[in-house]
Amino acid sequence: MTALQDQVAEFLAAHDPKTLPRLDFLRARFDAGLAWVYFPPGLGGQAAPRAEQAGVDAAFAEAGAPDNQPGRNTIGLGMAGPTILAFGTDEQRKRHLRPLWTGEEVWCQLFSEPGAGSDLAALATRAVRDGDDWVVTGQKVWTSGAHNAQWAILVTRTDPDVPKHQGMTYFLCDMTAPGIEVRPLRQITGEAEFNEVFLTEVRIPDAHRLGAVGEGWKVAQTTLMNERVSIGAVAQPREGGMLGVLTKTWRERPELRTPQLRDRLVQLWVEAESLRLAGDRLRQQLTAGAPGPEGSAMKVAFAELNQKLSGLEIELLGEEGLRYDDWTLRRPESVDFTGREAGYRYLRAKGNSIEGGTSEVLRNIISERVLGLPSEPRVDKDVAWKDLPR
C-alpha cells in the first residue's frame, strides 16, 4: 500500500460515503488533498506524481464513494482547471477550483467562432475595457455543454491593431451574466451537445481576466495542450473505453463472429492496448510538468482508433447495425463517447478527429513542434489582425 492509499483508507474511515451527502463528501475529499492529487496542497491535491491519480480514483470507486461525475464537466476538469492553476491569481484559484472539481460549477469553452476554427488566433469576439470591467461582444460556436455551464473559459480580441497572436486576452466568464444567449446546434447524432453562444455587451470584471492583457494566446495554448491529453490519454484499465464495448459484444454473441472480423478486432485490440500504455507512459513523464506538444500524438491516435472500433462494431452487428436508437433532438447533460448504442457511438466518434484540434492541425503541431520541421509559409504572421483577409 502506498501512503496515498493509506490516506484514502483513513479518509473513508472518517467520511462514510453511504451516509454523508454527496457534495459534503466531495468537498471533504477536495479539502483532504485527495481530489486531483497532483495539484498543489490547498487546491485539492498534494503535489503527488500524476501517475498516482488512477490508483486513488480506483480506491474511492471500490469503496462505493460518489465521484464528481467527470462526464458532466470534461472541460472544467480537463482544461479550465489546469489553466486556472497555471495562470490564475491565488484568489482565482481559491474561488474556482473547488466547485469546479466537485462539479458544483460546470464549465464550457468559448473559443471557436464562425471565422476562427483551426485558425483560432483569428478570432473576432471583441473585449473593450470600461473602468473595472470589460465589455464583450461577439459570437462563439460549437460550444459543448454551454447549456449546462455556469462558467466559461473565453478568449477575446482586445487589440485589433497588432498581429493576431498578440492582441488576445483570456477571461473566466460567468455564463449567467446578462447578454449571453445560448442556442442549441443539432449534431449528426440527432442531439445538441454543442451550441452557438451569442455575447452582446457582456460585462466581465477585470478581476476575471486570466493572465495579462494581450497574453490570451499563451494562456489558450495551455488549455489546448491539456485538452488534447484529456481527450486522447484518459487513464484506463485494459479493454477500457470503446474497445471494451466491442469485446463484450464479441464474447456474448458467437453468431456474429467471422475470421476476418476477428483479425481486425485483434489488430484494434493491439492498437488500443498500445495507446493505453502510451498514455500511462505519458502520465509518468508528466509528473514533471504540464503536457507539451507530444500529447497531440495521443489525440490523433485516439481519434483514429475510436473511429475504427466504432465502425467495426456496426459491421459486426450486421442487420442490427442498420438501426438507430433515437434521433430526438435533446440537449445532453454529459458526454460519453461510449454511451448509448452502436450507431450513436459511430457518429459521435466522427467528432473525435475534429474537436480539440483536427487531426490535420495536430499533425502540423507534431511535425513542427515535436519533430522541428519547417512551418508552412505564413501570410498572416506580421499583419495587424484588422487587415487580415477574411
Add this chain to the structure above:
Amino acid sequence: MNSPDLLYSDVEEDLRASVRALLTDRADAAAVLARTESTEPYDLGLWRTLAADLGAAGLMVPESLGGHGASARETAVVLEELGRSVAPVPFLGSAVLATAALLPTGDELLSPLASGELTAALAVPLTTAPGSPFPATVRADGTLTGQVRTVADASAAATFVVPAVSTSDGPGLYAVDSSAATVTEVVPLDLTRRIADVTFSGATARPIVLGPAAESALDSALSTAAGLLASEQTGLAEWALTETVTYLKGRYQFGRPVGGFQSLKHRLANLYTELVNARATARYAADALAGGYDVPIAVAVAQARAAPVAVHATEEAVQLHGGIGMTWEHPLHLYLKRAKSDELAFGTPGRHRTRLAELVDLPG
C-alpha cells in the same frame, strides 16, 4: 495491481549513453556498410568491447552465476541502441536467445557467456515463435543428428544450445561445440544479422536439461527474445524517423525545404505517433519480462505492434529520401532489411495476434 514502470531509469540512460558512444565510435554507417561486404561480417572486436568491457552480455544473468544481475529492462536498452546502429554483433543470438534459454537451468555456460568470453547461439530457426511445439528436427540418441535452418548469429557462435528430442528422455537442450557442427551461411536478406543452416551428424553433445524443463526453458527464451526484439524495432523506427526528418529539413526543392510540405509532414507525424505507441509496448514488455508478470500478453502485444511500425518507418524513410533512398551507398537499406527480417523473427505480427486472441479470450 502491477504498476509498470514505462520510463527509462537513470541507470538505464547511463547504459544507453555508454553503448551509444561505443557504437558511434566503432560502428558508424560507413563501417557497418563496408563490413557487410567483407569476409568477416561480424565485428568481433566491437562485440568483445560491448559484451565484456561494457558488460552487456551479462545483464540478465544473476551475479551468483557470474553476471551483472540487471534485467530484461537494461538488455532492452542495449537492443534499442543496436537497432539504431544495426551494428554487426551477435548480441541477439548469444546474449539474448542462448542466455535466456540457459537462465532457468543455471548451467555452467552462463558464466563465460555473461563475461563475454563465450559466444553461443540457440539452434532454432529465427522464425520460431513463442508457444510453438518443441522442435523435432534434431534427434538425440547419444549424439545429435539433424539440421536446423536459418539460425541467427550461428556463424559467430563457439557453442550451440540445441533443442533435440530423444526416444528415452523426450525433449532436451544440449550443448554442442561448434567444431562438431557444420555451419553453412545462407545469403541473408538482413545483411547485418547473419543466418546459417546448422547440421549435426552424430555430434558429441552434453545434455543441459531434459523433459518439460527443457520445453519451458526454450519457450522462455523465445518469449524473452520476442519481447525484447520490440526494443530493437523501436530503435530501428526511431533511427529511420530521425534520419528522415534531418534529411527533409535540409533537402531543398521548389525553393523550400521539402520537409515543409504538408503531405510529408503529416506522414512523419503519423510515424511519430506510431513510434510513441511502439515504444510504450516495448517498454511494457521489457518491464513485464523483468518483473515476471503478464509476460505472454505483453510479448504478443509488443510484437504485434512494434514489428509493423519498424517496417513502416523504414519503408517510409526509403520513399521520402527519393533516389538516395534507393542506393546501396546510403545506410537506409540496412535498416529496411533488418526491419523486414525482424518482422518474421519469433513469429509474424499475424501469428502474435492469433496468440493474443487466445490469451485475451477473443474466440473465433
